[in-house]
Amino acid sequence: MMRLSGRFRSSLIIGLQGIRARKLRTLLSMISLFLGVLAVVTVQAGASIAERALMSDVELQSGYDGTVVIDVMPHEKSPSIVSETVAGRNDAVSLIGTSAIIGEPGVSPINPGGAPFDQGAWGSTEICDNVGNCVPGPPTGEAIEVVLTAVAGDLLTFRPLRPVSGDWLAFDTVPSLAPKIVINEEAAKGFRDHQVPAEMRVRGAKANMTPQIVGVVHDGDYQPRAYVRQDELTNWMPTSSLIDPNFGGQITVMTSSGSPVEQVLQSRLRGAGAESYVNVVQNRKEMEKQLMLMRLIFLSMAGLVLLIGVAGILNVGLATVGERVEEFALRRAVGTPRTLLAGIVLAETMLTGLLTAAAAIGAGIAGLKIVSMVLGGSEPLLANVQFPWDAGVAGILAGIIAGVLGGFIPALRAAGIPIATVMRA
Amino acid sequence: MNQPLIELTGITKILKGQEEPRTILDGVGLTVHAGESVAIVGRSGSGKSTLLSILGLFDRPDSGSYLLDGQEISRLPERKAAKLRSSHYGFVFQRFFLLKHLTAAQNVAMALVNGQGWLPRRQRRVRVMEALDLVGIAHLAKNRPTKMSGGEQQRVAIARALVRDPRVLLADEPTGALDTETGAAVIDALSAATHRGCGLILVTHDRDHAARMGRTLSLANGVLTETGRVHA
Structure with missing residues (x-):
């Protein structure tokens, strides 16, 4: 337990050092991922708001679920x-x-x-x-x-x-x-x-x-x-x-x-x-199928945009690992296990994904506030609408998944760097 | 005599590249005791660094035996080898290998933040400052490598090698990029580690530095032979 905790903390510390050392690269990765995560957040938020609106319209006439x-x-x-x-x-x-x-x-x-x-x-x-x-x-x-x-x-x-x-x-x-x-x-x-x-x-x-x-x-x-x-x-x-x-x-x-x-x-x-x-009354159950289908279609589209962001992280990740061959070889030389090296790269890409998710969620909240302010008067459903928590969760998940997918291959590459050839060079 | 710290017997390494296989190490034997310093000299391409890679568990021999404190370690799985590198070995390289974005203290701490156990920040700081103090550059702890001279950078690298209090110190041409005076100071810092019971194996081209070690061994045609010994 202690060792796992130590490795986890080590990968976070080193990952954060890596991000601080390469701020511009991190920013570029974030930009490429931002639209993808924002798409996921928007689709999820839109679906949740639409579902809530639809539910509340249905409930007006048929009553609350369970009645x-x-x-x-x-x-x-x-x-x-x-x-x-x-x-x-x-x-x-x-x-x-x-x-x-x-x-x-x-x-x-x-x-x-x-x-x-x-x-x-x-x-x-x-x-x-x-x-x-x-x-x-x-x-x-x-x-x-x-x-x-x-x-x-x-x-x-x-x-x-x-x-x-x-x-x-x-x-x-x-x-x-x-x-x-x-x-x-x-x-x-x-x-x-x-x-x-x-x-x-x-x-x-x-x-x-x-x-x-x-x-x-x-x-x-x-x-x-x-x-x-x-x-x-x-x-x-x-x-x-x-x-x-x-x-x-x-x-x-x-x-x-x-x-x-x-x-x-x-x-x-x-x-x-x-x-x-x-x-x-079982409004939600009856609406679930059609809502799920709609949500899946939009999420698939958002997933494609996210994939472009993943490709961006992968690209930057591979370039970064290529530049840091000596660092990783040195870390292995001082006893860092291969798994931790992979963990460091994944920690960096996941932190990048999480930072991007935070930015996308922030943009989503701000966007919704603006839409609510501008259109709330003419569209009562958008007046005082709250940002759905599940859209935030979807954004965080999208950020983590993108970080893992984008960092996976660079992590494998980092873990496979041979010490001897690098140190001899 | 006490049990040797390191005992290599019949170590063979054959390089299998695109051309014909080439025997780099041919039945090399080496014994190093705790607190002993050994210099390995030889021409470029003679296999010194390959031998050091095997000694440092970066690489495995094709055959032969490698005992550390009497335990066979030549076939260790990578996970155990990494653990052993962390706990028993310190490495100093010709090119320092310091990370430019980290301070001297953070570069030294790298050997402590390596997933092999966990030290709280305060204890880590104490160990790092002790190691920097050992090589006389505690006052440069917050400096980044780019603001330091070659000699200072190599001292940071030595502090990084010493911070885990290793049993074996492996140095590959540590003075190769330094002037004579600075190189001598670096050798002093490395030799000081042997006074605390650490075994030192120094790979060098410099005969003067080699002469300051307890023994000098020469590697030629894959064979290691003793060429000099300083008697106390």
């Missing part, structure tokens, strides 16, 4: 069962989706069916009865249709909705008769571009409500959507009316893995004859 999602099929009893099961629990949240028209009463909305505002109408303005007899609906007026999600529980624990302005729904207050709603960015467009009065029509409600918009969030949805406390909505309608099996609707429960909610809810739904489907 158990229970989709409940529309059934007359399912809203009540879901509400009773989730009530008072902090490890589950229920989302009951219906539609609402906000605006002028007695008119058809600008975007029937809750269509995005730049995509025209999805639904019809006709009014149909239960047997399918339809008559033309009222004329279009200043009203917008949104997907209304009645929330019971802390949704932000399961989905990272990004606040744009205002606040998120507060659940620790008495339910208001004027339901507070949080709208997404697409719905906000409707309010921005149209003079929409604050009156909300929801199918099954006893009367129209006056909503209070408390915030805007980015939820990744391209449809206009509003989130409302379920208990504030049910001030105006029975829970069972939240879903009308004839018109569809959506009930989703999100819970953490291992929570009893999943088992209790499924049993109760089965008992009532309602169907449900369970799946666990």
Whole structure:
């Protein structure tokens, strides 16, 4: 152990002396390697940032990895069962989706069916009865249709909705008769571009409500959507009316893995004859393959650039060993083992690789800061973006690997220098 | 008499180059005791340096026996030979072989930072300064070779050879690049090592320097013969 440690220290000391003695050569080696390591750092950083961005976009809609999602099929009893099961629990949240028209009463909305505002109408303005007899609906007026999600529980624990302005729904207050709603960015467009009065029509409600918009969030949805406390909505309608099996609707429960909610809810739904489907969010696993392929392609390209740097180190290393034949022969004469001579050369090239890696990582951090400052305003994902630690690790590994590859042949050559012929010369 | 420090018997070395094989050493025998100094003289190409290479474990003989303190070492694997070179041998060459980018002290310390054991920096510094002091140039410890005279550089090389307190000191034409006066001073420094029990083998062309050794041996046609002995 002592001997290994001594050899390691000896190779570091001599390697550092060698680097100090040949600063210009070291600098030239670093320059040739810099671009290669920078390419690896950039690819890794770019892939990590892209992966994070992609993940965060996917998580916006599907939830964090590991979240158990229970989709409940529309059934007359399912809203009540879901509400009773989730009530008072902090490890589950229920989302009951219906539609609402906000605006002028007695008119058809600008975007029937809750269509995005730049995509025209999805639904019809006709009014149909239960047997399918339809008559033309009222004329279009200043009203917008949104997907209304009645929330019971802390949704932000399961989905990272990004606040744009205002606040998120507060659940620790008495339910208001004027339901507070949080709208997404697409719905906000409707309010921005149209003079929409604050009156909300929801199918099954006893009367129209006056909503209070408390915030805007980015939820990744391209449809206009509003989130409302379920208990504030049910001030105006029975829970069972939240879903009308004839018109569809959506009930989703999100819970953490291992929570009893999943088992209790499924049993109760089965008992009532309602169907449900369970799946666990595995965004990373699903995205891994496509991300890995993308990363491999870019890393291969970066590897080629790195190879040029390795060739530079190899070239300089061979020239340096050629110049230092006497030194290595002398070191062997004073008892330095061949392995240590190889170690000295490798230590020099690896230290050069590490110095280059440090420079490339520094450049990467600085570059990212500049990109973040310049483009952060227009591209939210780049605002305050942190340099990914795995890009730093990749840079250090690239530096070490380049040092080892570039120094390997010079190290072998140094170890093979014969003492006798050199000392006799 | 005590066991010899070095005992060569029937050492043969044949050079196998592009031309016909040439016998450089032909059954050479040599015995050196601790504290003894031996000069080896001979014409250029007579095989003096080859003999020194074998003595210093840089090279192996084709046949014959090489005992160090009674132990056969002519066929040692390189790893063990390196260890022995570090612990038992000191080398001085005609061309000093000092590294220009290192100070005198760092050049001497090179023999201590060689992967054969580890000395903490403080102990290393003490050993280096002692060695430089032995050859009278401790005050030049921080100087680089380029700022030193030939004699001073050779003294640094001798200090490097002595820093590990070797049993055998091998010197190959150490005065070849020096003037007479400086050469004599270098021989003094080398001879002083024998007073501490070190065996000295000096390869030289200079008859005067050879005459200052305990024995003088001449190498000709691959055969080593004794040509002079100083009796105490």
